[in-house]
Amino acid sequence: MYRPEIKIMDCTIRDGGLMNNWEFDRQLVRDLYAGLVEAGVDYVELGYRADKSEFDPKNHGPWRFCDEADLRDVAFEAPGTKISIMCDVGRTDYDAFLPKADSIVSMIRVATYAKDVDKAIHLGNHVKAMGYEVSVNIMAASHVIEPDLDEALRQLADTNFEVVYLVDSFGYFYSEQIHYLAEKYLNILKPSGKEVGIHCHNNQQLAFANTVEGIIKGINYLDGSIYGMGRAAGNCTTELLLGFLKNPKYNLSPALDLVEKYFMDLHKELRWGYEMPYMVTGILNKHPRTGLAHMDAMMAGKDVPSFSDFYESHLGEG
Amino acid sequence: MYRPEIKIMDCTIRDGGLMNNWEFDRQLVRDLYAGLVEAGVDYVELGYRADKSEFDPKNHGPWRFCDEADLRDVAFEAPGTKISIMCDVGRTDYDAFLPKADSIVSMIRVATYAKDVDKAIHLGNHVKAMGYEVSVNIMAASHVIEPDLDEALRQLADTNFEVVYLVDSFGYFYSEQIHYLAEKYLNILKPSGKEVGIHCHNNQQLAFANTVEGIIKGINYLDGSIYGMGRAAGNCTTELLLGFLKNPKYNLSPALDLVEKYFMDLHKELRWGYEMPYMVTGILNKHPRTGLAHMDAMMAGKDVPSFSDFYESHLGEG
Numbered sequence: 001m002y003r004p005e006i007k008i009m010d011c012t013i014r015d016g017g018l019m020n021n022w023e024f025d026r027q028l029v030r031d032l033y034a035g036l037v038e039a040g041v042d043y044v045e046l047g048y049r050a051d052k053s054e055f056d057p058k059n060h061g062p063w064r065f066c067d068e069a070d071l072r073d074v075a076f077e078a079p080g081t082k083i084s085i086m087c088d089v090g091r092t093d094y095d096a097f098l099p100k101a102d103s104i105v106s107m108i109r110v111a112t113y114a115k116d117v118d119k120a121i122h123l124g125n126h127v128k129a130m131g132y133e134v135s136v137n138i139m140a141a142s143h144v145i146e147p148d149l150d151e152a153l154r155q156l157a158d159t160n161f162e163v164v165y166l167v168d169s170f171g172y173f174y175s176e177q178i179h180y181l182a183e184k185y186l187n188i189l190k191p192s193g194k195e196v197g198i199h200c201h202n203n204q205q206l207a208f209a210n211t212v213e214g215i216i217k218g219i220n221y222l223d224g225s226i227y228g229m230g231r232a233a234g235n236c237t238t239e240l241l242l243g244f245l246k247n248p249k250y251n252l253s254p255a256l257d258l259v260e261k262y263f264m265d266l267h268k269e270l271r272w273g274y275e276m277p278y279m280v281t282g283i284l285n286k287h288p289r290t291g292l293a294h295m296d297a298m299m300a301g302k303d304v305p306s307f308s309d310f311y312e313s314h315l316g317e318g
Numbered sequence: 319m320y321r322p323e324i325k326i327m328d329c330t331i332r333d334g335g336l337m338n339n340w341e342f343d344r345q346l347v348r349d350l351y352a353g354l355v356e357a358g359v360d361y362v363e364l365g366y367r368a369d370k371s372e373f374d375p376k377n378h379g380p381w382r383f384c385d386e387a388d389l390r391d392v393a394f395e396a397p398g399t400k401i402s403i404m405c406d407v408g409r410t411d412y413d414a415f416l417p418k419a420d421s422i423v424s425m426i427r428v429a430t431y432a433k434d435v436d437k438a439i440h441l442g443n444h445v446k447a448m449g450y451e452v453s454v455n456i457m458a459a460s461h462v463i464e465p466d467l468d469e470a471l472r473q474l475a476d477t478n479f480e481v482v483y484l485v486d487s488f489g490y491f492y493s494e495q496i497h498y499l500a501e502k503y504l505n506i507l508k509p510s511g512k513e514v515g516i517h518c519h520n521n522q523q524l525a526f527a528n529t530v531e532g533i534i535k536g537i538n539y540l541d542g543s544i545y546g547m548g549r550a551a552g553n554c555t556t557e558l559l560l561g562f563l564k565n566p567k568y569n570l571s572p573a574l575d576l577v578e579k580y581f582m583d584l585h586k587e588l589r590w591g592y593e594m595p596y597m598v599t600g601i602l603n604k605h606p607r608t609g610l611a612h613m614d615a616m617m618a619g620k621d622v623p624s625f626s627d628f629y630e631s632h633l634g635e636g
Contacts, residue, residue, distance in 0.1 A: 174527070307574035
């Protein structure tokens with residue numbers, strides 16, 4: 001029997017925006033939202049709400065900021081689908097949130113490093129008091145030492161937030177590590193009624209596989225993106241989740257239409273996914289920034305080191 | 319501690335040849351072989367030995383047949399690397415094998431459906447008597463009913479062959495099914511001293527993940543191909559295996575060089591991998607032939623149904 005508690009969270013625009021500076025064609029975002037509603041996707045994350053005093057709106061697409069008017073221009077209220085936006089700890093204007101009753105947004109996801117969990121809880125409490133559902137996403141779990149992670153999870157267990165995410169930012173983990181961490185998150189968070197989510201990157205072609213391992217362990221919030229669009233190697237694909245999950249409310253066809261209409265071309269242009277520089281940073285448990293720089297230079301036709309030189313230059317580096 | 323019994327079997331030319339009729343540039347095959355030797359890959363499968371009375375050599379590249387002279391033209395004896403070729407049951411000329419002492423080939427892999435296992439054993443005995451190592455690869459494990467599979471495995475346990483392969487021809491399985499089948503294969507075959515191998519397809523981006531699950535269960539022969547080149551969605555990538563395995567004899571750099579020099583361009587031309595028609599046949603546990611036809615027509619610029627129509631036309635089909 002399928003698990004009705006399982007939710008798909010599509011973060012195509014939010015995570016994918018890291019590849020195109022959130023400069024999506026507006027009709028694409030409308031079609032994406034409508035298609036995901038038709039597919040039965042539970043949450044659609046339409047971008048970040050970045051601080052405009054830190055990021056100039058002239059230099060970024062609208063989904064870097066997710067003004068209420070922009071959200072309402074592309075999305076609509078739908079019974080089975082909620083809207084989410086993400087905030088980075090330390091880059092968020094506390095005054096940029098309407099009360100939930102006046103907003104089309106249902107969930108705020110706070111992205112944080114483990115060391116900043118106090119700040120994340122502070123921001124989470126702020127938006128929780130305004131009526132939003134709150135998730136805290138602890139990024140870069142593969143770079144956190146265990147006592148710090150345990151302490152962050154215990155602090156989050158004491159909040160009234162809904163969800164805490166296990167995030168493999170660097171695409172480093174395989175199944176045994178996912179099992180270990182999923183059990184840890186669930187053991188600490190489930191007793192206080194929280195759900196656990198999982199957000200994987202695809203550097204080693206393991207994002208979908210690791211998400212399935214999360215499901216097997218009891219994780220219920222699953223991040224995906226259409227055609228895997230996301231930073232560097234990208235994410236678990238939403239269409240694979242729709243194909244895998246047995247809840248009859250899910251429908252694969254609208255996701256296939258989105259891939260066909262928009263995302264194959266975008267992929268050709270932007271080249272997230274299984275590229276050797278991203279594979280290398282993944283297997284070495286490193287931030288993808290050097291891989292992104294390598295790919296950018298390569299796609300601009302500049303002289304770049306060979307993939308094997310790129311790999312060897314990363315060995316033994318701190 | 320790493321498991322020294324683990325062997326990587328690269329089948330780029332054999333399985334990849336299904337995408338280009340084995341018409342590889344000869345220098346590519348030479349460079350591939352030399353690179354895989356340098357990478358520490360244990361077996362390199364250079365193609366099929368198809369029956370020339372059934373397949374006209376004028377209509378296929380040389381790696382459809384693997385004549386000894388062609389093999390010696392591209393490969394050389396190397397202490398850590400053996401050469402394999404594959405034969406299909408029912409499409410093999412028994413007289414096409416030299417005695418092992420006169421051949422550069424070490425292993426013959428017999429590809430069979432479970433129902434033809436008697437024929438596979440007959441062919442395996444023939445080449446075993448000539449001095450070769452023998453593997454039997456039971457294709458399409460996701461379409462075999464359990465008593466037939468058990469019986470085939472028991473018959474293979476009674477041979478003097480070295481290896482039996484679990485093959486997910488349609489890219490349908492995820493971890494729980496791999497665990498179940500790996501245990502079954504190992505329980506029946508290990509007591510008679512056989513090794514078990516695993517060959518996965520990547521329709522759901524699970525080929526590497528499932529291969530890792532096979533390792534965890536005790537499977538020691540791992541198929542991969544450079545950049546995943548293989549039929550339809552392709553295979554587990556050899557470079558991911560080289561990056562994952564801890565045996566210090568393995569070296570990722572030569573595989574990265576091969577990807578860069580040859581396989582990115584080949585991929586652009588031939589488009590194996592994560593394409594929606596292959597994803598659809600994978601999740602529905604179907605042979606990829608309709609997906610291949612769809613992709614061929616699409617790439618030839620013909621009018622084809624949408625991906626969602628392709629998907630829906632496969633639902634409920636026998």
